[in-house]
Amino acid sequence: MPLRAKVATSVSKTAAALSRAAGRGDGSVIGGWIGLKIDPELLTHLASGRAIALVSGTNGKTTTTRLAAAALGVLGPVATNSFGANMPTGHTSALAKAGATPFAVLEVDEHYLARVIDETNPRVVALLNLSRDQLDRAKEVAMMAQMWRTALAGHPDVSVVANADDPMVVWAAQGSSHITWFSAGQRWLDDSFVCPESGHPIERANGDWWCTGCPLRRPQAQWRVEDEGVVDPRGDWHLVKLQLPGTVNIGNAATALAVAAEFGVRPIEALPRLSTVASIAGRYAQVDRDGRNIRLLLAKNPASWLEAFDMAEQAPTLLSINARDPDGFDTSWLYDVDFSPLHNRPVLITGDRAFDLAVRLEVNGIPFRHVLSFEEAIRSVPMGRLEVIANYTAFQDIRAELDRVN
Numbered sequence: 027m028p029l030r031a032k033v034a035t036s037v038s039k040t041a042a043a044l045s046r047a048a049g050r051g052d053g054s055v056i057g058g059w060i061g062l063k064i065d066p067e068l069l070t071h072l073a074s075g076r077a078i079a080l081v082s083g084t085n086g087k088t089t090t091t092r093l094a095a096a097a098l099g100v101l102g103p104v105a106t107n108s109f110g111a112n113m114p115t116g117h118t119s120a121l122a123k124a125g126a127t128p129f130a131v132l133e134v135d136e137h138y139l140a141r142v143i144d145e146t147n148p149r150v151v152a153l154l155n156l157s158r159d160q161l162d163r164a165k166e167v168a169m170m171a172q173m174w175r176t177a178l179a180g181h182p183d184v185s186v187v188a189n190a191d192d193p194m195v196v197w198a199a200q201g202s203s204h205i206t207w208f209s210a211g212q213r214w215l216d217d218s219f220v221c222p223e224s225g226h227p228i229e230r231a232n233g234d235w236w237c238t239g240c241p242l243r244r245p246q247a248q249w250r251v252e253d254e255g256v257v258d259p260r261g262d263w264h265l266v267k268l269q270l271p272g273t274v275n276i277g278n279a280a281t282a283l284a285v286a287a288e289f290g291v292r293p294i295e296a297l298p299r300l301s302t303v304a305s306i307a308g309r310y311a312q313v314d315r316d317g318r319n320i321r322l323l324l325a326k327n328p329a330s331w332l333e334a335f336d337m338a339e340q341a342p343t344l345l346s347i348n349a350r351d352p353d354g355f356d357t358s359w360l361y362d363v364d365f366s367p368l369h370n371r372p373v374l375i376t377g378d379r380a381f382d383l384a385v386r387l388e389v390n391g392i393p394f395r396h397v398l399s400f401e402e403a404i405r406s407v408p409m410g411r412l413e414v415i416a417n418y419t420a421f422q423d424i425r426a427e428l429d430r431v432n
């Protein structure tokens with residue numbers, strides 16, 4: 027590495043460590059920021075010589091990154107941004123901190139994918155899904171797909187691992203010369219009813235989809251979820267045992283296996299490592315408190331609320347909504363989500379915007395009780411499981427109350 031990059035790396039690591047020591051989070055953003063100030067090409071320098079996979083999409087990228095990093099661990103040390111700092115500052119910090127590893131798996135915010143592809147020259151890019159995020163900072167989904175498509179067209183040597191079930195992802199990936207398709211399902215359909223190529227309606231039946239006005243249609247998936255397992259490109263079925271809940275996470279495991287296979291890792295080698303992943307930065311964490319087994323589920327946009335309802339057991343459920351900067355200030359997205367899966371279970375609500383949630387549940391005819399604190403929520407449910415579904419800052423608040431559970 028050039029001298030400037032060496033100095034930048036060292037200062038970046040020190041800044042991150044100081045920030046951590048001062049109790050200001052994990053320090054990866056500030057560390058990366060300072061490093062990039064000293065050497066604007068630091069990410070490129072740190073990436074060079076490593077075989078890298080990037081993981082992007084609206085939902086599931088933190089979990090899939092964690093699973094793919096676990097799978098690649100079969101081959102040797104893997105650098106990864108496991109704290110979810112998924113912009114170039116976070117990538118820079120993660121690579122600086124990891125030292126010289128042969129491999130890296132990086133979660134990338136969908137807005138930054140083009141830049142991070144340019145700067146890290148990845149071997150593999152995994153595209154999970156595209157749907158609306160918090161309303162007031164979402165780029166239109168089709169615009170994001172166009173950005174991805176243009177970015178990949180400039181890097182024909184990259185292997186793309188892409189979700190065959192999402193028309194937006196298929197259209198974005200389609201021009202690449204090396205594509206592996208996986209099928210991880212698409213629970214949220216509202217952002218892909220119109221073909222991004224021709225503007226015609228997209229029709230769906232029995233897991234298949236096709237455009238009614240042009241040749242765009244669902245490609246055959248080489249990796250797919252079947253029962254509690256994953257079918258690989260040779261047609262062999264592998265049982266997937268995870269500590270993470272829901273079919274959604276079996277889909278994330280299928281994606282991780284497909285990414286790892288691009289590096290030569292076989293499912294049979296990777297699977298035992300996937301089963302060791304218990305929670306990711308508090309997501310899916312289970313904590314026992316006063317006889318209640320509390321499980322934390324993060325849900326930050328309409329698609330991920332549907333997934334959270336799928337993962338939650340039929341048990342008392344606490345919903346917490348904030349609308350601070352990282353969450354988006356507009357809570358009208360609550361009306362995009364169908365809350366009817368919460369019928370027939372005790373529902374508690376809390377958070378800065380609990381009353382927005384109250385109105386929404388009222389509309390769905392779901393009885394609920396408002397609690398003022400997480401402690402009160404715990405006291406108001408019987409012994410046993412309490413599911414907690416919260417959006418971004420609400421999730422962090424509850425995680426802090428549970429002593430920053432990981």
Ligand SMILES: [Zn+2]
Pocket residue numbers: 221222223224225226237238239240241242
């Ligand atoms: Zn079309």
